[in-house]
Amino acid sequence: MNTADLGLPVDVPSTALFTDQYELTMLQAALRGGTAERRSVFEVFTRRLPDGRRYGVVAGTGRVLDAVENFRFDAGVLGFLREREIVDEETLRWLADYRFGGDIWGYPEGEVYFPGSPIMRVEGTFAECVLLETVILSILNHDSAIAAAASRMASAAGGRPLIEMGARRTHELSAVAAARAAYVGGFATTSDLAAGFRYGIPTVGTSAHAFTLLHDRERDAFQAQVDTLGRGTTLLVDTYDVARAVRTAVEVAGPELGAVRIDSGDLLLVAHRVRQQLDELGATKTKIVVTSDLDEYAIASLAAAPVDAYGVGTQLVTGSGHPTCSMVYKLVARAGSGDPEAALVPVAKKSSGGKTSVGGRKWAARRLDEDGVAEAEVVGTGAVPPRLADRQLLVELVKGGDVVARETLDVPRERHIAARANLPLSATQLSRGEPVIPTEYVQGRPGS
Numbered sequence: 001m002n003t004a005d006l007g008l009p010v011d012v013p014s015t016a017l018f019t020d021q022y023e024l025t026m027l028q029a030a031l032r033g034g035t036a037e038r039r040s041v042f043e044v045f046t047r048r049l050p051d052g053r054r055y056g057v058v059a060g061t062g063r064v065l066d067a068v069e070n071f072r073f074d075a076g077v078l079g080f081l082r083e084r085e086i087v088d089e090e091t092l093r094w095l096a097d098y099r100f101g102g103d104i105w106g107y108p109e110g111e112v113y114f115p116g117s118p119i120m121r122v123e124g125t126f127a128e129c130v131l132l133e134t135v136i137l138s139i140l141n142h143d144s145a146i147a148a149a150a151s152r153m154a155s156a157a158g159g160r161p162l163i164e165m166g167a168r169r170t171h172e173l174s175a176v177a178a179a180r181a182a183y184v185g186g187f188a189t190t191s192d193l194a195a196g197f198r199y200g201i202p203t204v205g206t207s208a209h210a211f212t213l214l215h216d217r218e219r220d221a222f223q224a225q226v227d228t229l230g231r232g233t234t235l236l237v238d239t240y241d242v243a244r245a246v247r248t249a250v251e252v253a254g255p256e257l258g259a260v261r262i263d264s265g266d267l268l269l270v271a272h273r274v275r276q277q278l279d280e281l282g283a284t285k286t287k288i289v290v291t292s293d294l295d296e297y298a299i300a301s302l303a304a305a306p307v308d309a310y311g312v313g314t315q316l317v318t319g320s321g322h323p324t325c326s327m328v329y330k331l332v333a334r335a336g337s338g339d340p341e342a343a344l345v346p347v348a349k350k351s352s353g354g355k356t357s358v359g360g361r362k363w364a365a366r367r368l369d370e371d372g373v374a375e376a377e378v379v380g381t382g383a384v385p386p387r388l389a390d391r392q393l394l395v396e397l398v399k400g401g402d403v404v405a406r407e408t409l410d411v412p413r414e415r416h417i418a419a420r421a422n423l424p425l426s427a428t429q430l431s432r433g434e435p436v437i438p439t440e441y442v443q444g445r446p447g448s
Contacts, residue, residue, distance in 0.1 A: 014070055014071070014072050014073070014074055014077055015067040015068075015070045015071050015135050016071050016072055016073045016074075016077050016095075016098075016131075017077055017080070018067070018134060018135040018138060019131060019133075019134050019135065020133070020134045021086060023130055023131050023133055023134065024081070024086055024087050024091065024095075024131070025086070025087065026130055027087070027091060027094070027095075027127055027130060027131060028087045028088060028090075028091040030126055030127055030130075031090060031091060031094060031127065032090075034338070035126060035338075036125060036126055036127035037125045037126070037127065037338040038125065038126050038334050038335045038336075038337065038338055038342075039123075039124070039125060039126075039334065039335040039340060039342065039344065040123070040124065040125065040126040040129050040130075040331060040333070040334040040335070041121060041122070041123050041331070041332050041333040041334070041344065041361045042121070042122045042123075042129050042130070042132075042133070042329055042330065042331050042332065043118045043119075043120065043121050043122075043329070043330060043332045043362060044106075044118070044119045044120040044121075044122075044136060044137065044140060044327050044328070044329050045115075045116055045117060045118055045119055045327065045328065045330070045357075046113075046115060046116075046117075046119075046325050046326050046327045046328065047115055047116070047326070047328070047355070047357075048115050048326065049114070049115060049325075049435055050145075050148075050319075050321075050322035050325065050326070051322075051432070052431075052432035052433065053148060053152075053322070053435075054423075054426065054427045054429065054433055054434075054435060054436040055112045055113070055114065055148075055151075055420075055423060055427055055435065055436055056112060056113045056114065056117075056144060056148055056325060057110070057111075057112055057113075057144055057147040057148045057150075057151050057184070057185055057416060058106075058107045058108070058109055058110065058111045058112070058113055058119055058140075058144055058147075059109060059110070059140075059143040059144045059146065059147030059180075059181040059184045059185065059412070060109070060139040060140045060142065060143030060144060060147075060177070060181065061106060061107075061108070061109035061120075061140075061397065061412070062109060062406065062407070062409070062412075063139045063143065063177065063180070064104075064120070064135075064136055064139050064140065064397075065104075065397060065398065065403045065405070065406060067135045067136070067139060068100050068104070068132060068135075068136075068398065068403075069403060071098070071100060071131070071132065071135065072098065072099075073095040073096055073098055078092055078095065078096060081095070094127070098128070098131070099401060100124065100128050100132065100398070100401050101124060101128060101400060101401035102122065102123050102124020102125070102128055102129060102398070102400075102401065103122075103123045103124065103396070103398055103399055103400065104120065104121065104122050104123070104396075104397045104398035105120070105121045105123075105394045105395065105396055105397060106119060106120035106121065106394060106395065106397050107119050107120070107364070107393050107394060107395075108393075108395050108405075108412065108415060109184060109407075109411075109412035109415070110147075110184050110411070110412030110413060110414070110415035110416035110419065111393065111415060111416070111419050112416070112419045112420060112423065113377075114377040114435045114437060114438075114439050115435060115439050116358070116377070116379050116439040116441070117364055117377055117379065117393075117439065118362040118363075118364050118379060118394065119140065119327065120136065120140065120397075121361070121362070121394065122136070122329075123361075126331075126334065130331075132329075133329040136329060137327055137328070137329050139177075140325070140327055141324045141325050141326070141327050142174065142177060142178075142181075142323070142324070143177055143178075143180070143181040143184075144181070144325045144327070145181075145319035145322055145323055145324050145325050146177075146178045146181035146182055146185065146316065146317065146319055147181040147182070147184050147185035147416070148185065148319070148322070148325070149185070149295075149296070149315070149316055149319045149320035149322070150162070150164075150181065150182040150183075150184070150185025150186050150187050150316060151185040151186055151416065151420060152296040152320065152428075152430065153185075153186070153187075153294075153295070153296045153299055153310075153312060153316065153320075154185060154186025154187070155186075155296075155420070155428040156296045156297075156299040156300040156303070156430065157186075157299050157310055158303060160307065160308060160309055160310065161188040161189070161308075161309040161310075162182075162186065162187040162188055162189075162309070162310050162311075162312060163187065163188065163189050163190070163191065163204055163289075163309060163310065163311040163312070164178070164179050164182040164183070164187045164189065164190040164191065164192070164195075164312065164313075164316060164317075165190070165191040165192075165291070165311045165312065165313045166178060166179075166312065166313035166314060166316050166317030167179070167191060167192040167317075168313070169313050169314040169317050169318070170317040170318070172194075174317070175192050175194070175195070175317065176192060176194045176195045176198055176199075178316065178317040179192045179195030179199075179201055180195060180198075180199050180201065180409065182316055183199070183201050183409060183413060184409065184412045184413050184416060185416060186413070186416065186417070187312075187316075188202065189201065189202045189203060189204045190202070190203055190204075191203065191204060191205045191311075199409050200408075200409065201409065206225065206229065206233050206234045206235075206236070206261075207221075207225055207235075207236055208236065209236060209239050209263075211225070211236075212236060212239040212240075213239065218239065218240060218244075218245055218248055219248050219251075219252060222235050222248060222249055222252045222253070223252050226252055226253045230258075231253045231254060231256040231257060231258065232256065232257075232258035233253070233257075233258050233259075234258055234259040234260065234261050234287075234289055235249045235252075235253070235257065235259075235260050235261070236260075236261045236263065237249055237260045237261065237262065237274070238261075238262050238263050238264050238265065238270075242262070242265070242270060242273070242274065243273070243277060245260075246260060246274055246277050246278060246281070247277070247281065250278070250281045250282070250283045250286070254283075255281070255282040255283045255284070255285070255286070256285075257283055257286045258286065258287065259286060259287040259288065259289050259308070259309075260274060260278070260286060260287075260288055260289070261288075261289040261290070261291060261311075262274065262288065262289070262290050262291070262292075263290075263291045263292050264292055265292075267290045267292060267298075267302060267305070267307075268301065268302055268304075268305050271288055271290060271302070271305040271306055271307050272305060272306060274288055274306075275288060275306035287308035287309065288306060288307050288308050288309075289307075289308065289309045289310070289311060290302065290305075290307050290309075290310055290311070291310070291311035291312075291313070293313070293314055293315065294310055294311070294312045294315065295312070295315035295316075295320050296315075296320060296430055297430060299312075300430055328357075330348075330349065330357050331347055332346065332347065332348065332357070332358070332359050332360055332361060332362070333345060333346050333347060333359065333360055333361045334347055344361060346359030346360035346361075346381065347359050348360075358379075358441060360381035360382075360443075360444075361381060362379055362380065362381055363379070363380055363381075363384050363392060363394060364377065364378065364379045364380075364392065364393045364394060365378045365384065365388035365389075365391040365392045365393060366378070366391055366393060366422075366437075367388065367391065367440075368391070368422070372422065373422060373423070373424055374422050374423050374424065374436075374437050375424075375437055376437050376438055376439070376440050377437055377438070377439045377440070378439075378440050378441075378442060379439060379440070379441055379442070380441065380442030380443065380444055381442075381443060381444040382442075382443070382444015383444055385442070423436055423437070424436050424437065
């Protein structure tokens with residue numbers, strides 16, 4: 001079901017105030033100074049990957065498109081700006097009619113990226129583009145961080161299903177976005193019903209320790225759950241004594257018991273013991289699900305364990321130690337006048353401390369070796385070399401203010417699997433290292 005336009009509680013009527021104040025004060029000054037209508041190009045990129053990461057994952061693109069469409073200054077928003085005297089009346093009149101009418105290009109959602117990759121390119125007048133900085137960065141930084149963590153966990157899981165269950169560990173709206181990003185990164189399901197409703201992600205869930213503790217006997221809790229949800233349910237077996245609980249679970253549900261969940265203890269040791277016990281009891285097809293503050297390293301350590309699925313919460317929704325990607329939104333080219341035909345002039349900040357940027361409207365392509373494996377991220381300005389023409393990464397997302405690249409969530413999920421598979425094998429290593437492929441810059445002829 002497509003619920004993007006239903007006005008759900010996980011949305012807001014307008015995204016216009018997901019904005020830092022200086023974006024509006026810059027707009028006011030540009031309107032007064034006569035530069036607001038200059039054609040401009042802004043790009044989203046990161047100067048470096050989080051420490052130890054080998055690649056990044058683009059996620060949140062679909063949410064960016066929704067945010068741009070909903071970036072409207074309605075009467076309530078304008079009233080707030082007027083009451084606080086944040087901008088003058090001329091600027092308020094301009095904002096009242098605001099609709100983004102430019103173009104947006106970007107890496108398709110689910111694609112991988114590297115330092116310097118022009119992940120998103122926003123083109124239009126300075127006035128209409130500058131306002132989108134904060135909302136675009138807040139979405140891409142958050143969602144890409146979650147997707148990168150999810151991707152590493154999916155690699156570590158080696159094909160075993162992953163359940164996203166971090167809603168109680170983050171802001172309620174962040175939880176929905178995190179579940180979406182985790183699905184793009186390789187998770188199979190979520191426990192968050194809002195994410196299932198909003199994005200169609202498969203949802204799962206059975207019971208917590210509280211349900212067992214509610215009953216006088218563990219057997220009574222298991223019986224009630226099986227009677228209600230069927231023998232294919234998942235029973236939580238570590239409230240008291242695991243071995244006793246497993247035996248009781250099979251007695252109640254029979255060998256058709258769907259799964260048992262282990263949420264504490266030495267998961268490697270306990271999983272082996274539980275698998276042996278289940279097999280001895282005839283429940284050879286009963287699966288084992290483990291939870292308990294897992295991250296990619298804990299998942300990797302369980303590779304040899306008889307575990308069938310992993311449930312991940314806190315570490316996933318916090319980016320497994322890297323809750324942001326440090327993406328920035330920078331003006332890289334602008335016209336010398338308000339004439340729509342004026343040529344673009346490359347511009348770039350000159351700064352010490354590693355905060356320099358490369359000017360010019362950029363393209364990006366991924367060069368492959370003779371075996372079809374990525375060997376370099378090539379970023380350039382000017383004409384695209386013919387040898388890279390069919391390897392370009394940016395796609396058109398918005399044209400003349402209209403979204404032209406909306407897609408169901410399964411598409412970026414599958415795209416990410418393919419993109420990760422085309423990276424060198426070392427991309428999946430969890431040990432610290434540099435980006436798995438280098439970024440190379442190609443300087444072309446300046447111009448529009």
